[in-house]
Amino acid sequence: MALDRWIALVLLGICIVYGYTAWFTMDGSLAPFMRRNPIWPSTFPKVLSIIGIVASLVILLGLEKGEEKIGDIDHRRLGDYFIGQALFLLGLMVVYALCLRPLGFVFSTSAFLIIGSFILGERKWHVMVPVALIATGAVWYLVQEVLGIFLRPLPFFMGV
Amino acid sequence: MLEGILIGLQTALSLQNLLVVIGGCLIGTFIGMLPGLGPMSIIAIMIPVAITMGDPSAALILLAGVYYGAIFGGSTSSILLNAPGVAGTVASSFDGYPMARQGKAGKALTIAAISSFAGGTIGAILLMIFAPMLSSVALLFHSAEYFALMVVGLSAIAAFAGPGQVTKAVMMTVLGLIMATVGEGALFNMPRFTAGIMDLQSGFGFITLAMAMFALPEAIFLVLKPKNLGDDGGEIKDLRITRSEARAIAPVIGRQSVQGFFIGVLPGAGATIASFLGYAVERNIAPKEEQDEFGKGSIKGLAAPETANNAACTGSFVPLLTLGIPGSGTTAILLGALIALNVTPGPRLMIDEPQIFWAVIMSMFIGNLVLLILNLPLIPYIAKLLAIPRNFLIPFILFFTLMGAYIGQNNATELLILVGFGICGIALKFANFPLPPLLIGFILGGMMEDNFSRSMQLYGGVSFIFERPMTLGLLVVAAGLIVLPILRARKAK
Numbered sequence: 001m002a003l004d005r006w007i008a009l010v011l012l013g014i015c016i017v018y019g020y021t022a023w024f025t026m027d028g029s030l031a032p033f034m035r036r037n038p039i040w041p042s043t044f045p046k047v048l049s050i051i052g053i054v055a056s057l058v059i060l061l062g063l064e065k066g067e068e069k070i071g072d073i074d075h076r077r078l079g080d081y082f083i084g085q086a087l088f089l090l091g092l093m094v095v096y097a098l099c100l101r102p103l104g105f106v107f108s109t110s111a112f113l114i115i116g117s118f119i120l121g122e123r124k125w126h127v128m129v130p131v132a133l134i135a136t137g138a139v140w141y142l143v144q145e146v147l148g149i150f151l152r153p154l155p156f157f158m159g160v
Numbered sequence: 161m162l163e164g165i166l167i168g169l170q171t172a173l174s175l176q177n178l179l180v181v182i183g184g185c186l187i188g189t190f191i192g193m194l195p196g197l198g199p200m201s202i203i204a205i206m207i208p209v210a211i212t213m214g215d216p217s218a219a220l221i222l223l224a225g226v227y228y229g230a231i232f233g234g235s236t237s238s239i240l241l242n243a244p245g246v247a248g249t250v251a252s253s254f255d256g257y258p259m260a261r262q263g264k265a266g267k268a269l270t271i272a273a274i275s276s277f278a279g280g281t282i283g284a285i286l287l288m289i290f291a292p293m294l295s296s297v298a299l300l301f302h303s304a305e306y307f308a309l310m311v312v313g314l315s316a317i318a319a320f321a322g323p324g325q326v327t328k329a330v331m332m333t334v335l336g337l338i339m340a341t342v343g344e345g346a347l348f349n350m351p352r353f354t355a356g357i358m359d360l361q362s363g364f365g366f367i368t369l370a371m372a373m374f375a376l377p378e379a380i381f382l383v384l385k386p387k388n389l390g391d392d393g394g395e396i397k398d399l400r401i402t403r404s405e406a407r408a409i410a411p412v413i414g415r416q417s418v419q420g421f422f423i424g425v426l427p428g429a430g431a432t433i434a435s436f437l438g439y440a441v442e443r444n445i446a447p448k449e450e451q452d453e454f455g456k457g458s459i460k461g462l463a464a465p466e467t468a469n470n471a472a473c474t475g476s477f478v479p480l481l482t483l484g485i486p487g488s489g490t491t492a493i494l495l496g497a498l499i500a501l502n503v504t505p506g507p508r509l510m511i512d513e514p515q516i517f518w519a520v521i522m523s524m525f526i527g528n529l530v531l532l533i534l535n536l537p538l539i540p541y542i543a544k545l546l547a548i549p550r551n552f553l554i555p556f557i558l559f560f561t562l563m564g565a566y567i568g569q570n571n572a573t574e575l576l577i578l579v580g581f582g583i584c585g586i587a588l589k590f591a592n593f594p595l596p597p598l599l600i601g602f603i604l605g606g607m608m609e610d611n612f613s614r615s616m617q618l619y620g621g622v623s624f625i626f627e628r629p630m631t632l633g634l635l636v637v638a639a640g641l642i643v644l645p646i647l648r649a650r651k652a653k
Contacts, residue, residue: 002591007593011331015334021353026352038617059328063327086380086384089554096575097562147201
């Protein structure tokens with residue numbers, strides 16, 4: 001089965017769960033005075049769930065005629081591309097999200113930029129390290145000091 | 161009016177105010193480039209600086225410069241990195257980013273700068289002429305018309321429904337609308353589809369979704385298939401627009417300046433609807449062969465939303481200055497600044513304090529002009545950003561997408577949601593699902609449901625569609641914008 005049909009199957013599942021919630025569970029907690037309104041919080045979601053189910057079924061069953069188009073990247077031959085680098089970068093983003101608060105902005109961001117470049121094959125440490133440090137410092141200063149949005153600069157065990 | 165214009169010019173052209181507007185434009189442009197910081201946040205940040213200046217005219221001129229600079233800065237990140245930081249610049253990335261990928265970053269930024277300038281300037285002329293008259297027309301628009309207007313805005317999705325992709329575009333729009341229903345809606349005051357997760361009470365963040373669907377998949381695709389953005393033929397620093405290109409975009413700029421301005425006048429409609437609608441209209445009236453270019457780097461597709469969003473920003477000053485009603489988040493903040501400066505906008509502003517009223521309008525002209533003069537020489541350097549080696553550029557793009565989401569919500573969980581949605585965005589892109597309709601649905605969904613619900617409550621059902629001719633007319637236009645291109649494509653076969 002083609003990828004778009006797999007995705008349509010997932011979307012169909014999402015629309016069914018969404019529709020089930022809208023049609024059968026949401027209205028239970030509705031206050032009595034709201035029941036007299038011509039529109040309920042579930043009205044719009046009910047309409048959306050029907051359109052969503054119909055649209056995903058049309059894609060899943062291949063009812064709309066059209067040629068299968070391969071974009072910039074052929075997902076059936078992912079091994080031909082730099083898939084490892086992409087996966088490592090996505091993993092690095094998750095690690096960054098988890099470390100930002102406990103390890104502080106300066107350390108997490110510098111490490112993210114240096115390791116990111118390293119994953120992509122860069123080995124010029126004399127460029128990577130200063131660029132990462134300067135960029136981190138500049139963004140931290142702009143966001144925290146100029147714009148006043150709090151970004152904990154240092155790890156939790158070093159004070160603020 | 162002439163006397164007012166002269167008073168305004170005299171105020172706005174003083175050396176101090178010229179320096180103020182130049183500083184405002186520069187600050188706005190550079191901070192606006194950061195995803196997550198739109199005009200509203202930047203103006204809010206600059207208010208204390210403006211208030212300490214003491215002189216209301218100078219303060220407003222500073223804020224106008226910051227406003228226009230921030231709009232242009234937002235377009236820059238949209239065009240160069242496919243990272244729209246605010247909803248109003250999403251449509252600019254549809255064709256701006258493909259142009260940048262084709263090695264025409266300089267040209268794309270020049271078209272954006274010129275279109276923004278023209279949209280802002282023509283909008284300011286319309287503001288001078290029609291402001292008092294339009295303020296009453298704006299009040300004729302009720303929730304039913306707003307709902308219909310959102311539906312017209314949704315018709316922009318037709319631009320992404322290529323052959324065999326109509327259902328996919330509809331599915332993505334519905335998915336966007338579904339995502340917009342998550343969280344506590346303004347009207348019903350009860351959480352929906354949150355599964356008891358506290359972080360979902362306020363719904364999904366726009367910036368998170370925009371970064372996850374646009375910037376992140378693009379960056380990952382650049383990793384999968386290495387290519388320096390500046391290498392794809394052409395000269396990224398080349399700003400030149402040929403005579404035929406200028407001829408092609410001139411009518412687009414003219415039409416969208418007027419259309420964008422009138423949409424901007426309506427409180428609550430604003431730059432986002434204006435840009436989507438501008439894009440949809442221009443695509444629909446373009447000849448068949450040019451229609452296919454939309455979404456792939458069409459200069460008309462870039463000029464239309466850029467012009468419309470700037471003209472709409474100017475239009476949003478009509479209800480602010482003439483009625484004291486802020487029509488958008490940004491003008492609401494400006495209203496706060498005006499009140500802090502002891503200026504009360506409303507019908508008497510033009511009579512009681514003409515120097516302020518006209519100084520604001522003149523500062524729009526000067527702000528737009530200064531922005532153009534400042535930015536045109538800077539464009540080659542801004543475009544050069546794409547020539548940074550991929551090994552350095554991609555980690556920075558990823559970092560800025562993360563920062564955009566973090567600044568927008570100030571919540572580390574948002575970063576994990578970003579990565580999760582980003583992976584979904586990559587899968588959808590692999591399977592050729594068009595992603596812009598998802599974002600269009602998400603942006604318009606909340607407003608659409610609110611206005612629809614309000615109309616239903618007022619009229620006790622859907623009778624408002626037939627009882628209000630303007631609503632019916634707008635819905636017919638929307639149906640036409642969606643159905644006609646499909647019929648035309650079938651006929652062409």
